[in-house]
Amino acid sequence: MGAPDAEMALRVEDLSVLVGGRTILERVSFALAPGELCGLIGANGSGKTTLLRSLLGFVAPGGGTIRLGGDGARRLGYLPQKVSVDPFMPLRARDVVALGLDGHRLGLPLPSRRRRARVDAALAAVSADGFADRRIGTLSGGQQQRVFIAHALVRRPQLLLLDEPLASLDPSSATEIATLLRRISRETGIAVLMSAHEINTLVPVMDRVIYLAGGRAAAGPVAEVIRSDVLSRLYGHHIDVLNVHGRILVVPAPGAGHDQPHVTRVP
Ligand SMILES: Nc1ncnc2c1ncn2[C@@H]1O[C@H](COP(=O)(O)OP(=O)(O)OP(=O)(O)O)[C@@H](O)[C@H]1O
Numbered sequence: 388m389g390a391p392d393a394e395m396a397l398r399v400e401d402l403s404v405l406v407g408g409r410t411i412l413e414r415v416s417f418a419l420a421p422g423e424l425c426g427l428i429g430a431n432g433s434g435k436t437t438l439l440r441s442l443l444g445f446v447a448p449g450g451g452t453i454r455l456g457g458d459g460a461r462r463l464g465y466l467p468q469k470v471s472v473d474p475f476m477p478l479r480a481r482d483v484v485a486l487g488l489d490g491h492r493l494g495l496p497l498p499s500r501r502r503r504a505r506v507d508a509a510l511a512a513v514s515a516d517g518f519a520d521r522r523i524g525t526l527s528g529g530q531q532q533r534v535f536i537a538h539a540l541v542r543r544p545q546l547l548l549l550d551e552p553l554a555s556l557d558p559s560s561a562t563e564i565a566t567l568l569r570r571i572s573r574e575t576g577i578a579v580l581m582s583a584h585e586i587n588t589l590v591p592v593m594d595r596v597i598y599l600a601g602g603r604a605a606a607g608p609v610a611e612v613i614r615s616d617v618l619s620r621l622y623g624h625h626i627d628v629l630n631v632h633g634r635i636l637v638v639p640a641p642g643a644g645h646d647q648p649h650v651t652r653v654p
């Protein structure tokens with residue numbers, strides 16, 4: 388971890404990550420400003436989770452630097468991929484959110500009145516106040532996802548890392564949560580980095596994109612990255628970027644080899 392960065396919420400330079408002796412990410416660079424929402428896009432196994440875990444310090448980088456903004460206090464919120472909930476777990480939605488206040492904090496805990504206010508604010512931010520007192524296991528997947536986002540938000544992180552938060556949602560819930568995250572990042576100045584294997588839900592909300600393929604990344608504003616020339620360079624063979632009825636399709640040229648990009652399908 389390098390020195391803090393005064394202006395950016397996160398700056399990653401030439402990050403390489405090896406897992407079990409295999410290079411998973413090679414010289415990945417990108418930056419994220421406060422209040423920006425950035426999509427981390429790539430096919431299964433492209434290294435999205437590995438990248439998020441390395442930002443969290445769970446995976447040691449093999450090279451490069453990761454600099455967090457602000458005062459450098461490592462205030463990260465994190466929602467792991469696929470959180471499973473026991474249907475009989477005796478915790479209400481608000482208890483799950485309150486757990487986000489504990490566990491990482493040094494010093495005295497917040498007084499209970501302030502804790503309650505922080506939990507209520509996080510639940511309201513994700514429009515989960517209507518089911519705050521229901522048991523987590525009785526909520527729908529989309530409702531649970533809101534609660535988990537509130538859990539990651541409640542400590543007011545500078546940077547929110549979300550691993551495929553839209554994966555189990557139907558298209559309209561996915562759009563709703565993506566829009567909600569957009570609003571939270573804009574209103575609070577929290578930088579949001581969220582992974583997805585499908586780009587289209589995120590296109591209307593993201594300021595930037597990091598596109599992973601073959602261990603390498605292309606990063607920048609969407610219009611500068613999701614382009615035939617940029618993705619062809621990334622994959623090392625010809626890629627077409629098609630716009631079909633307002634949706635983006637990333638497709639390899641026929642016979643382009645085994646390292647096929649993810650084809651974003653029109654539903
Ligand atoms: N602990 C580990 N041990 C060995 N290999 C691993 C480990 N974690 C990840 N990998 C490998 O690293 C590569 C990237 O995995 P990662 O989970 O980061 O991909 P991903 O983009 O998050 O995929 P998905 O969309 O399926 O979640 C994969 O080839 C995976 O098998």
Ligand SMILES: [Mg+2]
Binds near residue numbers: 435436437468550
């Ligand atoms: Mg993953």
